[in-house]
Amino acid sequence: MSIDISDEQRAFTAAVDDFCRREAGTREQRGDSPHHAGLYQKMADLGWLGVTVPEEYGGSGAGMVDTCLFLERVGYGQAPIGGFTTSAIVAAAIQRSGSEEQKKTVLGGLVDGRVHAIAMSEPEAGSDVANLSCRAVRTGDGWVINGQKTWCSNAHIADTILLVARTSGSAGDHAGLTMLLVPADRPGLRISGIETMGGKEVNDLYFTDVRVPADAVVGTVDQGWQQLMAGLNVERLILAALMLGTAQRAFDDALGFIRERRQFGRPVGTFQALRHRIADLATEIECVRLLVHRVATLTDRDPGKVLPRESSMVKLKATEVAREVALAGMQMMGGYGYATEYDMERHVRTTLVSTIYGGTSEIQRDIIGKTYGL
Missing domain, CATH: 2.40.110.10 (Butyryl-CoA Dehydrogenase, subunit A, domain 2)
Structure with a gap:
């Protein structure tokens, strides 16, 4: 990781990485569903699903930086806990606008391993x-x-x-x-x-x-519209951090393949065409990581402040880069990138839709443009 994080945060991400390797390291462990109830419950038992939840409702009370670190590692580890993203978005809305009873039900439910949509x-x-x-x-x-x-x-x-x-x-x-x-x-x-x-x-x-x-x-x-707009930072950061992790995983999978795959007597990664593509993708991923961390830091600094430009930028950049990396990875791997024997085809399926849900890339660009008075 190229961003500055505390020793505690580093230990947390290492624990998530270790869990994903042990519990979701193979296709057989992950299964075919985007959400694995057993793995989700194990993460709940470890207290990780409550990363966004205040301590009074059973969570750890961490901010968006910690949440984004968690989601990045989950995305990288391919842990099939698809229910977490919508649950965290709903929990954030309830935390901002809900009654005390609703907070106990929804926030406490997320901590315990329940899913919300x-x-x-x-x-x-x-x-x-x-x-x-x-x-x-x-x-x-x-x-x-x-x-x-x-x-x-x-x-x-x-x-x-x-x-x-x-x-x-x-x-x-x-x-x-x-x-x-x-x-x-x-x-x-x-x-x-x-x-x-x-x-x-x-x-x-x-x-x-x-x-x-x-x-x-x-x-x-x-007043639902105003309440929804107040949650833009959280929703778009959640999606961006998850795609950051997915992009890094697709990159690492492609890099590992082209280092080993030999054609014309040498590894294909040594050819300039692929070497330059890897350089460009690595640079783009690094830009996304810095942007995610920056917007998460701004959100933690003033949780009540809506950041329409920054939140749209981070969602746009992360999902577009993730899609680019996955498609480039498939191209570099050739037919193997299309085969279900490898994870690249899954990365492609995962990233293609990311530029649509949570506000399309076109909508994000329109929002960004409006913030400049256009």
């Missing part, structure tokens, strides 16, 4: 979140929810879903959105998996007269 996208509202139409209507003793959500990661393994629904106004308005906590087993909620090249990790959600109590509201009614 967040539902925003709809068939007609992806990047345009303001256009969502899934509606929650107030009743005498709570809310009734009707509508559809799509691309909801980990809903099929979640205990709780943080739903962003319209409670007033009409499609196209940022005002009138509200966040509600919905138990995944609530009557009237149907969860249907979507087949993707990455397996079953995203879902369609269908709400038909789903009833939740009044205290399901997170924060303030009709």
